Amino acid sequence: MDRELKQKCPVCGTQLRGREYFEGSNLLEAYESCPHRHYNYSFSYGYTEIWIGTYRMSMSYKDSNKKRNMDAHLYKMAVINYQEKHKEELVELLL
């Protein structure tokens, strides 16, 4: 069953909903999404996929530090771009 998570949507700050599947203490799969569809995250067996609006990123546990740093930067930029493009809609959400 879906549940509310502590993590918040990077775009609008709403609490994310998601599911997690463990095997013992190992996290096998995790899914998180914003109820307003700004953000979607999935982790499955070491592979991560993130959507910020229509912008997609994918990561692997095998990624180099260089790619991780680049991805962190691209992620921030994607969030800022999305917020900028959807300013009016976001203002309404916060009211």
Ligand SMILES: [Zn+2]
């Ligand atoms: Zn959101």
